[in-house]
Amino acid sequence: MKEAWVSQMRKGLVELGVLSVLHNAETYGYHIVQTLALVEGLAITESTIYPVLARLEEDACISVRVAPSPNGPQRRYYRLTQVGRDRLSAMAAQWATVKASVDRLLATPRQPEAIS
Amino acid sequence: MKEAWVSQMRKGLVELGVLSVLHNAETYGYHIVQTLALVEGLAITESTIYPVLARLEEDACISVRVAPSPNGPQRRYYRLTQVGRDRLSAMAAQWATVKASVDRLLATPRQPEAIS
DNA sequence: GATGCTACCCCGCATGGCATGGTAGCACTA
DNA sequence: TAGTGCTACCATGCCATGCGGGGTAGCATC
Numbered sequence: 001m002k003e004a005w006v007s008q009m010r011k012g013l014v015e016l017g018v019l020s021v022l023h024n025a026e027t028y029g030y031h032i033v034q035t036l037a038l039v040e041g042l043a044i045t046e047s048t049i050y051p052v053l054a055r056l057e058e059d060a061c062i063s064v065r066v067a068p069s070p071n072g073p074q075r076r077y078y079r080l081t082q083v084g085r086d087r088l089s090a091m092a093a094q095w096a097t098v099k100a101s102v103d104r105l106l107a108t109p110r111q112p113e114a115i116s
Numbered sequence: 117m118k119e120a121w122v123s124q125m126r127k128g129l130v131e132l133g134v135l136s137v138l139h140n141a142e143t144y145g146y147h148i149v150q151t152l153a154l155v156e157g158l159a160i161t162e163s164t165i166y167p168v169l170a171r172l173e174e175d176a177c178i179s180v181r182v183a184p185s186p187n188g189p190q191r192r193y194y195r196l197t198q199v200g201r202d203r204l205s206a207m208a209a210q211w212a213t214v215k216a217s218v219d220r221l222l223a224t225p226r227q228p229e230a231i232s
Numbered sequence: 233g234a235t236g237c238t239a240c241c242c243c244g245c246a247t248g249g250c251a252t253g254g255t256a257g258c259a260c261t262a
Numbered sequence: 263t264a265g266t267g268c269t270a271c272c273a274t275g276c277c278a279t280g281c282g283g284g285g286t287a288g289c290a291t292c
Contacts, residue, residue: 004278005128006210007249011279012125013214014249017221025227030270039221041214047250050272055248072257072269092222094122098129098157099215105133105155106208111141123280124247130280146239163281166241171279188238188288 010042016095017042018052019080019088022062026079029053053078061087126158132211133158134168135196135204138178142195145169169194177203 017039021032029049037043053076056062061084065077080088133155137148145165153159169192172178177200181193196204 003206005131005207007128008279009128009132009207009210009214011127011248012121012123013218015121016125016218020218020221020224023226024224028270039217041210041217042221045250046271047252048248051248051250054272069257069270071259073255073271074257075270090119091121091125094125094157095218095222098125099219101155101157102129102132102136102211103215105136105158106211108136108140110139120247127248127279144239161281162240163242163283164279167279167281170241185239185288187290189240189286190288191239 012091013042013095014044014048015052015056016088016091018049018056019061019084019091022078022080022084023088026065026077028075028077030075056084059083059087128207129158129211130160130164131168131172132204132207133160134165134172135177135200135207138194138196138200139204142181142193144191144193146191172200175199175203 062078178194
């Protein structure tokens with residue numbers, strides 16, 4: 001398996017990714033997995049997506065619509081609510097802040113050694 | 117308290133931040149807290165830093181040197197080992213990948229609605 | 233001797249990613 | 263018509279991590 005910190009680094013970003021995907025289009029869990037599988041560093045499994053969607057629905061960030069699938073069980077299509085759009089905005093802002101900070105830290109040149 | 121997802125988004129990035137600070141200069145836990153307190157979105161408490169340092173030391177990413185403080189108990193100065201530098205490089209690379217992916221996702225324009 | 237900063241640490245909780253395993257619908261084919 | 267395989271959903275349980283709360287001890291100042 002991959003190193004554990006890879007997963008840890010992703011925490012929170014998965015939710016941001018899912019909200020972002022749902023912002024772009026209404027879709028369902030299984031399809032989100034396939035979509036994010038193509039996004040390097042954000043690939044997730046079904047074990048991850050369904051709890052995320054359940055949480056987001058519980059928080060009223062997304063609403064659901066059930067529709068039949070031509071290839072299998074019914075699909076649960078999700079779309080962002082206003083709460084979800086607000087959450088996405090907030091997370092995107094936080095993301096921008098953290099991103100800038102981390103990048104600044106990584107770019108900081110080595111300091112001269114302190115004495116003792 | 118702040119929303120929980122703010123902490124979640126930080127998971128893993130704290131370790132990257134600490135490694136980055138230690139890459140810049142040898143220093144001790146309490147000082148890292150003060151340093152990161154000035155970095156927007158990466159502020160952590162002592163409850164966070166000491167477990168992180170203990171983990172990094174256990175993983176041989178950092179080595180420790182004890183030295184007296186003029187203002188209080190002994191300080192434990194940490195510096196990166198080669199393992200730590202490798203870890204920092206790996207995490208920085210992963211960070212760059214994830215960052216690019218998230219930014220690309222956030223920039224993706226809204227797709228036309230699928231039918232049914 | 234009380235307050236306050238410095239500097240370290242432990243315990244316990246909540247959160248969230250993820251492995252594992254399960255169910256069920258549909259299509260194809262041997 | 264049984265088997266295989268993809269689709270699509272879900273529950274359970276583990277583990278790592280951030281962090282609140284609390285503790286100890288050194289030193290300085292008033």
